[in-house]
Amino acid sequence: MTDVNVSPPSRLAEGDSGQPARSAGAAASPPLVDIIELFFFAYRNFVSDPDEILARFGFGRAHHRVLHFVNRHPGMRVTDLLDILRITKQSLGRVLRELVDQGFIDSRAGSSDRRQRLLYVTPKGEALARDFVALQSARIERALAECGxxxxxxxxxxxxxxxxxxxxxxxxxxxxxxxxxxxxxxxxxxxxxxxxx
Amino acid sequence: MTDVNVSPPSRLAEGDSGQPARSAGAAASPPLVDIIELFFFAYRNFVSDPDEILARFGFGRAHHRVLHFVNRHPGMRVTDLLDILRITKQSLGRVLRELVDQGFIDSRAGSSDRRQRLLYVTPKGEALARDFVALQSARIERALAECGxxxxxxxxxxxxxxxxxxxxxxxxxxxxxxxxxxxxxxxxxxxxxxxxx
DNA sequence: ACATTTACGTCAGTCATGTTGACTTTTTTC
DNA sequence: GAAAAAAGTCAACATGACTGACGTAAATGT
Structure with missing residues (x-):
């Protein structure tokens, strides 16, 4: 099973067509552990792309997530956002309040159901969200181009x-x-x- | 399901011939935003796999990361770990101390350089690390199998x-x-x- | 030999982001 | 009119990051 070559240094760069070794529970380390680690390192780079911009506004990654999803789904309810982010409303509340206070997100009462607060990005918020998407898209584009x-x-x-x-x-x-x-x-x-x- | 090409499938094909829209704020959203979001959702599931086990020991994800890397690189120095995790030694210190106190990691002075603390997993730590790898490997294996x-x-x-x-x-x-x-x-x-x- | 640097540890304080639990207000729904 | 839902709020706390300062042991350089 582990006859996948471990030694050649080019293993990561080259795709290898070795078999995944179906022995899920016990051993089966070698060929999959690298994916675990690459996923970790890749995601870390990925989410840190916006950090510098965020810092300019005194924001953190939580602000990024909220802004992104509101921008993607204008008019979404607070509950929807909670479902997506899977955090508590207290956690969301803090971040959301800062985004609203600083004019990145607009919160209006729903017309059909006035208990709801429907969330929209302001032009300022949309511009920022677009910057983040551009940054992360650039990384993905580069990666895909490298993949051939x-x-x-x-x-x-x-x-x-x-x-x-x-x-x-x-x-x-x-x-x-x-x-x-x-x-x-x-x-x-x-x-x-x-x-x- | 996987062909979520909601918009003209041209964007990526044109990626190289057209200009990659590098300057922040340019258009170019549609086909890459989904990758951004899928990466987010996939990673969230991925890292939460070990949560239940971690909770049984009163550990968090930081413990998982430390244990994983020490297991992968037995005898690694504290400094090496700091370089990999990119956190401060104060942050690492707490987590590492708990892992050592509870017998998952062993810390011995280096023989050639006795300032160093070389880190090793104990059998108990190795078993736990292997559980984590098995969990996450299972997810990856399943995913790869689904990919065909x-x-x-x-x-x-x-x-x-x-x-x-x-x-x-x-x-x-x-x-x-x-x-x-x-x-x-x-x-x-x-x-x-x-x-x- | 002595000064410097390195490796590690620790104290003290802060921040960002998550958590529970309890409670209120407004509004819709049964 | 009672119950349920959507949202907001207060309080307390946990985790895992951070900075800055300081200490100690050991290696290294002049």
């Missing part, structure tokens, strides 16, 4: 989806497609005032 | 490596290969009672 073929994007997406708990995938994919569709809609209706400013 | 072909592992590895800052890759790859080689060595010398096939 045009199938790299699909491969990465498939892998990441498969890494998610099956029971979480439905909601997450629904969330993503809905947000993408809404963004596309917006782009069609109001083309192009962006990127100029 | 035998090239899925290589694809994932390439993608993750490419997501890492280029200047970090050398040290990280060196670390991983060295650890793999040492582990292989150990397996050859002392074929444990544990390792299945």
């Amino acid at each position: 073929g045009p199938e790299a994007l699909g491969n990465a997406r498939r892998f990441l989806v498969s890494m998610i708990d099956p029971e979480d995938r439905g909601p997450i994919e629904k969330f993503i497609t809905r947000a993408d569709r809404a963004a596309e809609e917006l782009r069609r209706l109001a083309p192009g005032p962006r990127s100029g400013g | 072909g035998p090239e899925a592992l290589g694809n994932a590895r390439r993608f993750l490596v490419s997501m890492i800052d280029p200047e970090d890759r050398g040290p990280i790859e060196k670390f991983i290969t060295r650890a793999d080689r040492a582990a292989e060595e150990l397996r050859r010398l002392a074929p444990g009672p544990r390792s299945g096939g």
